[in-house]
Amino acid sequence: AQSVAQPEDQVNVAEGNPLTVKCTYSVSGNPYLFWYVQYPNRGLQFLLKYITGDNLVKGSYGFEAEFNKSQTSFHLKKPSALVSDSALYFCAVRDKGYSTLTFGKGTMLLVSP
Amino acid sequence: ETGVTQSPTHLIKTRGQQVTLRCSSQSGHNTVSWYQQALGQGPQFIFQYYREEENGRGNFPPRFSGLQFPNYSSELNVNALELDDSALYLCASSFGGGRDNTEAFFGQGTRLTVV
Numbered sequence: 001a002q003s004v005a006q007p008e009d010q011v012n013v014a015e016g017n018p019l020t021v022k023c024t025y026s027v028s029g030n031p032y033l034f035w036y037v038q039y040p041n042r043g044l045q046f047l048l049k050y051i052t053g054d055n056l057v058k059g060s061y062g063f064e065a066e067f068n069k070s071q072t073s074f075h076l077k078k079p080s081a082l083v084s085d086s087a088l089y090f091c092a093v094r095d096k097g098y099s100t101l102t103f104g105k106g107t108m109l110l111v112s113p
Numbered sequence: 114e115t116g117v118t119q120s121p122t123h124l125i126k127t128r129g130q131q132v133t134l135r136c137s138s139q140s141g142h143n144t145v146s147w148y149q150q151a152l153g154q155g156p157q158f159i160f161q162y163y164r165e166e167e168n169g170r171g172n173f174p175p176r177f178s179g180l181q182f183p184n185y186s187s188e189l190n191v192n193a194l195e196l197d198d199s200a201l202y203l204c205a206s207s208f209g210g211g212r213d214n215t216e217a218f219f220g221q222g223t224r225l226t227v228v
Contacts, residue, residue: 014125025195034216036219042221043203043219043220043221043222044205044219045219046218046219052177086164090156099146099169099210100146100158100161100169100171101146101205101217102158103148103156103157104155105153
């Protein structure tokens with residue numbers, strides 16, 4: 001079985017400050033890890049993924065994520081937050097042996113001016 | 114924007130009715146997955162279709178069914194609608210039965226309200 005935990009329902013950060021959205025995962029094998037963003041009344045937009053290789057993955061809109069195998073974490077980060085980054089962020093995992101994508105419950109990011 | 118389109122965007126149905134939701138996959142993709150996103154929750158996997166056959170199913174009852182057409186577009190059918198079926202239904206397009214390392218691309222979703 002595979003699962004994802006996003007421990008924070010909401011993250012608040014001031015514009016210009018760095019942001020971190022946390023994610024931990026559980027899989028039986030080697031994971032594929034993904035971050036998606038959802039704006040109000042919209043579908044999910046792909047941000048970035050970890051497949052293999054470098055633990056720091058760079059994605060769209062200046063976001064990056066750090067894969068930590070020992071802590072089974074894949075935290076989303078951005079050095080300087082924008083008000084337009086305010087949205088719902090989902091972490092997802094897929095065990096390489098399976099085709100099913102499992103999502104966390106989501107973290108609402110609110111960036112204040 | 115992705116090349117995945119879903120129709121309709123919004124739908125209101127009465128409890129006990131049946132509904133069909135449609136999804137056109139991105140060009141070059143042969144795999145479609147359906148997810149249910151209840152209010153305040155993450156998307157939950159319903160099932161996946163790969164080359165016109167069901168390729169995996171989540172914990173949803175048989176009244177949730179689907180199919181995939183030769184052009185890889187897909188339908189999700191829900192019979193005997195219940196109030197708890199009210200949710201955003203998301204279609205995801207990918208390649209290779211979802212087992213390769215490429216990401217899935219999502220449509221904008223269909224908001225289903227059951228009254």
